[in-house]
Amino acid sequence: MKLYSYWRSTTSYRVRAALNLKGVPYDTIPVDLVAGDQRRDDYAALNPGKGVPTLVLNNGTVLTQSMAILDYIDATWPEPALLPKDALRRARVLAAAHTVALDIHPINNLRLIGQLRSRFGATAEQTTDWMCYWMAQGFAAVETMVDPQSTFAFDESPDLADLCIVAQVYNARRWGLDLEPFPNVLRIETNALAVPAIAAAHPDQQPDAKVTT
Amino acid sequence: MKLYSYWRSTTSYRVRAALNLKGVPYDTIPVDLVAGDQRRDDYAALNPGKGVPTLVLNNGTVLTQSMAILDYIDATWPEPALLPKDALRRARVLAAAHTVALDIHPINNLRLIGQLRSRFGATAEQTTDWMCYWMAQGFAAVETMVDPQSTFAFDESPDLADLCIVAQVYNARRWGLDLEPFPNVLRIETNALAVPAIAAAHPDQQPDAKVTT
Numbered sequence: 535m536k537l538y539s540y541w542r543s544t545t546s547y548r549v550r551a552a553l554n555l556k557g558v559p560y561d562t563i564p565v566d567l568v569a570g571d572q573r574r575d576d577y578a579a580l581n582p583g584k585g586v587p588t589l590v591l592n593n594g595t596v597l598t599q600s601m602a603i604l605d606y607i608d609a610t611w612p613e614p615a616l617l618p619k620d621a622l623r624r625a626r627v628l629a630a631a632h633t634v635a636l637d638i639h640p641i642n643n644l645r646l647i648g649q650l651r652s653r654f655g656a657t658a659e660q661t662t663d664w665m666c667y668w669m670a671q672g673f674a675a676v677e678t679m680v681d682p683q684s685t686f687a688f689d690e691s692p693d694l695a696d697l698c699i700v701a702q703v704y705n706a707r708r709w710g711l712d713l714e715p716f717p718n719v720l721r722i723e724t725n726a727l728a729v730p731a732i733a734a735a736h737p738d739q740q741p742d743a744k745v746t747t
Numbered sequence: 748m749k750l751y752s753y754w755r756s757t758t759s760y761r762v763r764a765a766l767n768l769k770g771v772p773y774d775t776i777p778v779d780l781v782a783g784d785q786r787r788d789d790y791a792a793l794n795p796g797k798g799v800p801t802l803v804l805n806n807g808t809v810l811t812q813s814m815a816i817l818d819y820i821d822a823t824w825p826e827p828a829l830l831p832k833d834a835l836r837r838a839r840v841l842a843a844a845h846t847v848a849l850d851i852h853p854i855n856n857l858r859l860i861g862q863l864r865s866r867f868g869a870t871a872e873q874t875t876d877w878m879c880y881w882m883a884q885g886f887a888a889v890e891t892m893v894d895p896q897s898t899f900a901f902d903e904s905p906d907l908a909d910l911c912i913v914a915q916v917y918n919a920r921r922w923g924l925d926l927e928p929f930p931n932v933l934r935i936e937t938n939a940l941a942v943p944a945i946a947a948a949h950p951d952q953q954p955d956a957k958v959t960t
Contacts, residue, residue: 640854
């Protein structure tokens with residue numbers, strides 16, 4: 535299997551962590567979002583949304599959209615499960631995961647920030663403020679949704695919400711968000727990064743990681 | 748069951764359509780997003796993301812995040828199914844649904860537009876251009892993802908992708924997006940609105956609908 539991925543992409547990070555947790559081998563094909571590789575014709579033919587990640591199965595089948603890919607991974611390699619079987623518990627995990635995946639990430643990603651710059655002349659300071667605002671709003675909601683007594687977001691093993699949260703916290707640290715108001719989020723990050731399969735999915739461990747300031 | 752909903756909210760529209768398709772009765776509790784009702788303390792206590800919809804089950808259990816609510820509804824009232832059982836077909840439907848639910852809606856909703864206005868002084872024309880830009884990008888991707896031969900997005904009965912698409916097209920028409928480049932999207936809208944359960948979920952059919960220009 536091939537995973538088209540960008541080291542700093544939080545959606546790629548989620549999928550890498552899931553594949554690692556389930557012990558599914560894959561080759562990473564870097565897509566340099568900053569250089570615009572995602573808009574090249576050959577890549578856009580694979581991924582019409584022109585984003586990462588894209589998962590290409592061994593038979594050539596192409597999957598896009600990280601949360602749909604994660605659903606496929608969880609159905610195909612069920613252990614360890616990323617979602618509970620009970621419909622209500624599953625809805626709670628999904629709601630926390632979606633608070634990151636829908637209410638934070640799409641508003642803060644590279645293509646959106648590019649439009650803020652080109653349409654409104656947003657400065658570096660304004661784009662950082664923008665990203666931190668949405669992360670703070672989303673994490674405040676996540677704080678009230680997760681179980682404060684568990685090792686991870688809802689349980690003693692990591693689930694889909696944990697993968698979304700730990701990846702978003704990487705981004706939050708990158709942009710300097712004060713995480714002190716979010717103790718549950720911080721606990722989830724610490725415990726998730728103590729899992730070798732998740733730590734191996736961290737951006738800095740990827741083949742396309744660059745040394746940056 | 749109570750569904751906290753706003754008539755024009757496309758995420759509320761998706762959930763109303765799913766409940767109607769499955770014949771599940773519910774009472775609509777309007778939340779006026781324009782008046783800011785979603786930020787009132789009593790509502791924010793129910794929905795920490797301060798958005799709609801919120802589904803409150805008969806036993807008082809509260810569910811938030813439209814895509815998580817839809818997952819719960821589909822698991823609890825399985826017929827007619829909103830997602831295929833096969834993991835790969837399911838991933839394709841989810842990918843198209845998520846192209847609307849993640850790549851269009853979160854970037855175009857009321858709270859985001861409010862931030863464009865307050866942070867960047869966005870004019871009415873600029874916010875309309877913004878919304879139409881993201882809808883055109885997303886619909887262009889959806890066009891290549893759905894099955895052009897089916898009545899609905901992927902099959903002969905409506906699924907999760909259809910519900911996301913028909914609700915988003917309502918929004919596209921509201922803001923004047925030229926839909927001619929998206930024949931599959933238009934076909935899905937026509938066939939979805941011909942289903943009485945979906946037509947009954949349309950914004951104009953809701954108790955809080957207002958006559959507007």
